[in-house]
Amino acid sequence: MNQALPIVIIGTGLAGYSLAREFRKLNDSRPILMLTRDDGHSYSKPMLSIGLTKGKSAEDLSMAGPGKMAEKLKASIRSFTEVSYINAQKKQLHFGSDESSIEIVHYEKLVLANGASTNHLSFPGSEHPNILSINDLMDYRQFRQNLNGKRRVLIMGAGLIGCEYANDLLNGHYDVTVVAPSRTALNGLIPAFAGDALIQGLTQAGVKFLLQRTVKEVVEESSQLLAILSDGTHIETDLIISAVGLKPNIKLASAAGIECNQGVVTNRYLETSCPDIYALGDCAEIDNHVLLYVLPLMASARALAKTLNGDRTQVSFTAMPVMTKTPACPVVTCPPRIQSGKWLVEQDGINIKATYVSTNNEVLGFVLTGSCISEKQSLAKQVKGIHL
Amino acid sequence: MKKWLCVVCGLIYDEAEGWPDEGIAPGTPWEDVPEDWLCPDCSVGKDDFEMVEI
Numbered sequence: 515m516n517q518a519l520p521i522v523i524i525g526t527g528l529a530g531y532s533l534a535r536e537f538r539k540l541n542d543s544r545p546i547l548m549l550t551r552d553d554g555h556s557y558s559k560p561m562l563s564i565g566l567t568k569g570k571s572a573e574d575l576s577m578a579g580p581g582k583m584a585e586k587l588k589a590s591i592r593s594f595t596e597v598s599y600i601n602a603q604k605k606q607l608h609f610g611s612d613e614s615s616i617e618i619v620h621y622e623k624l625v626l627a628n629g630a631s632t633n634h635l636s637f638p639g640s641e642h643p644n645i646l647s648i649n650d651l652m653d654y655r656q657f658r659q660n661l662n663g664k665r666r667v668l669i670m671g672a673g674l675i676g677c678e679y680a681n682d683l684l685n686g687h688y689d690v691t692v693v694a695p696s697r698t699a700l701n702g703l704i705p706a707f708a709g710d711a712l713i714q715g716l717t718q719a720g721v722k723f724l725l726q727r728t729v730k731e732v733v734e735e736s737s738q739l740l741a742i743l744s745d746g747t748h749i750e751t752d753l754i755i756s757a758v759g760l761k762p763n764i765k766l767a768s769a770a771g772i773e774c775n776q777g778v779v780t781n782r783y784l785e786t787s788c789p790d791i792y793a794l795g796d797c798a799e800i801d802n803h804v805l806l807y808v809l810p811l812m813a814s815a816r817a818l819a820k821t822l823n824g825d826r827t828q829v830s831f832t833a834m835p836v837m838t839k840t841p842a843c844p845v846v847t848c849p850p851r852i853q854s855g856k857w858l859v860e861q862d863g864i865n866i867k868a869t870y871v872s873t874n875n876e877v878l879g880f881v882l883t884g885s886c887i888s889e890k891q892s893l894a895k896q897v898k899g900i901h902l
Numbered sequence: 903m904k905k906w907l908c909v910v911c912g913l914i915y916d917e918a919e920g921w922p923d924e925g926i927a928p929g930t931p932w933e934d935v936p937e938d939w940l941c942p943d944c945s946v947g948k949d950d951f952e953m954v955e956i
Contacts, residue, residue, distance in 0.1 A: 528910070532946075558910040560944070568912075577909060808911060812945040837943060839912070891923045891942065 518545070519622035520590075521822055522607065524597055524766075526550040526580070527650065528559060529795025529811050530627035534587045536819035544823075546589035547619065549609065554580030554593030557651040560808060563678035564839050565654070566686030572655040600624070600770035602788040623790050623822055626767055626778055630796035630806060633759040635670065639732030644739060645754040648679070657755070664752035665689055668741055670729055671757035672699045674838050677712060679755055680721045681840040691722040691749060693729055693741070700838065704847050705857060708881045711864040715843025715884065718864075729754070760806055762797045777804045782828040784818045794818055800829065809834035833897040835890055843883055846890045848897045850879030860886075869893065906932050906951040911944035915951065 521537065523530045526548050534546055548554075555576040561568075565575055584591045598616075599608040607624070610616045632647040634640070648657050661667070667683050669676045672694035683690045698709030699716075713723055724743065731742040732754065741749040762777035773779045773787035777799030784792045784800065794814040796806050803810075810831055817829035838845040843864050850870040855878050859868040865884035869877050877896040882889055903917040915921065915935070920928040921942065926935055932951070940947060 535949075560911045561909070564912060808944040808946075812940075835943075837911075 519620065520545040520547040521623045521625065522546075522619065522621040523548045523625045523627055524550075524607075525627035525629055525795070525797075526552070526554050526556070526583070526591065526593070527627065527629050527795065528808065529629070529797075529815065530625070531556050531583065531587075532812060532815040533625060533627060533794060533818055534589055536815045537822055538587055538589075540819055540823040542588070546587065547621075548587075548589055548591045549595045549597055549607070550580075550591070550593050551596040552593065552650060552652050554583065554591050555651055556583050559650070560839070562648065562651070562654045563675065563682055565658075566682045567841070572651065572658045575654065576651060597766060600766060600772075600791075602770045602772065602791060605790065621790075623792070625818070625822075626772075626786070626791065626793040626797055627795045628763050628766065628797050630760040630762045630777075632756065633761060635729070635756065635758055637729065637731055639734070642732055642734060642739065642754075644752070645732060645756055647756040647758075648675075649760070660753055661688075666691070666738075666751045667753045667755060668693060668729075668739075668749055668751040669755045669757055670694070671759070672696055672701070672713075672723070672725065673757060673759070674700060674703065674836075675760075676755075676757035677716065677838060677840050679757060680716060681719070681842050684716075684720055685841070690720070691724060691751065692716075693724045693727060693743060693749070695726060695728050697726055699723075700845065703836065703849060704845060704881045705868070707857075707859060707861070708845065708847075708866055708868065708883055711861070711866050711883045712838070712840060712843045712845055715864045716840060719842035721842075724749075760796070762799065762804060764797070767793070767797075775799050783821055783826055784814055784829060785821075792818055792821070803831075805831075805834075807834065807836055830899070832899040833894045834899070835894050844887050845881065845883050846887045847881040848879045848894060852878055869896075903929070904932065905954045907954045908941045908944065908946060909950050909952055910946045911941060913941055913943045914954070 556578045580591045580593045597609045607619045666689040669692045698706045699712040700709050727744045733740045764774040767778045768774045778793040817827045820827040835846050855872045865886045867886040868881045870879040880893045906915040920926040920930045
């Protein structure tokens with residue numbers, strides 16, 4: 515293995531920077547080159563959706579610029595650099611879209627940490643500049659800028675992101691309406707009885723929910739927006755947040771001949787189908803799992819750092835609870851991976867402790883809401899990790 | 903006693919409370935928390951914690 519050729523990491527989000535950091539703890543000298551199409555600022559995505567609650571500006575949420583990160587990590591970092599092509603046979607990357615100014619870099623090991631992208635609904639008016647999705651710090655800066663001087667926000671989507679931003683905007687004293695096609699909140703992540711508790715908590719706090727409908731058209735009228743819903747309701751608002759789902763970025767990998775499914779396919783060593791190419795974070799599908807959360811990302815970064823340093827290591831996913839940071843009714847869940855059990859539910863108002871148990875009473879998963887989230891640690895211990 | 907904030911997920915480690923679930927007794931100062939301790943909520947290492955002024 516040629517130690518002088520760099521490890522190249524595409525992406526400087528939590529995945530890319532955490533991997534670089536974990537690698538540097540093991541190896542001080544091997545060159546690292548990081549390429550990002552964004553501004554290269556280090557930030558924490560989980561903190562964005564509680565920004566208003568914590569009184570933080572977009573600037574406050576940047577932990578370090580790329581210059582400081584390059585120094586801390588002893589790495590080269592090229593921001594505003596989009597990789598246009600990976601030649602997996604020659605182990606080369608191309609960046610630059612202009613034929614005359616294509617740069618080519620050779621990698622020894624390549625790591626894809628280029629994340630996921632938001633889904634976009636398409637309808638008349640959907641291109642309006644005051645319809646925003648927020649998936650990184652640059653998006654967040656735009657959001658806070660557009661939010662200035664506004665009062666009302668409409669959120670499309672009642673998933674984890676939609677609900678967190680709903681609560682955060684409420685805490686920032688904005689008027690919040692959530693529109694979603696689902697019957698309840700966090701549909702697909704938690705059972706309906708828990709989703710309903712979250713809806714109740716947020717509603718009691720002042721969020722308006724318009725469920726089982728979608729936005730069909732947005733019209734600009736004087737200095738406000740008019741959202742027309744599928745049931746004919748008209749909502750006047752100032753800003754619309756689109757929180758309608760996230761999909762791993764697979765185009766670059768796919769074009770290189772790397773096997774992709776919903777995400778970039780890897781085994782438990784984070785190895786893709788191409789030798790010397792790895793993937794982790796939101797872009798990856800690790801042993802059939804796409805896990806758009808921080809705990810699996812961190813476990814992956816630790817394992818991959820060892821592998822890149824010559825000590826091939828499998829990632830091991832212990833029980834990894836997913837938290838929804840909605841102070842009006844916080845939620846913690848370990849979604850059950852096997853569906854052959856049943857829910858045992860204790861509920862008091864919006865406070866739920868529910869465990870999903872198998873026929874021989876093994877705890878396969880759980881959901882906690884409201885004050886019951888204090889039981890998180892003890893329940894997480896009882897759940898088996900994703901079987902790896 | 904001081905408080906330490908996880909900059910990735912916002913969890914607070916309060917020295918006065920410790921983290922008894924993982925054998926860290928109440929009153930354990932941050933320096934004495936084992937170096938391989940990970941944030942219980944998001945599993946980042948101690949490096950990613952900052953002291954917060956109360």
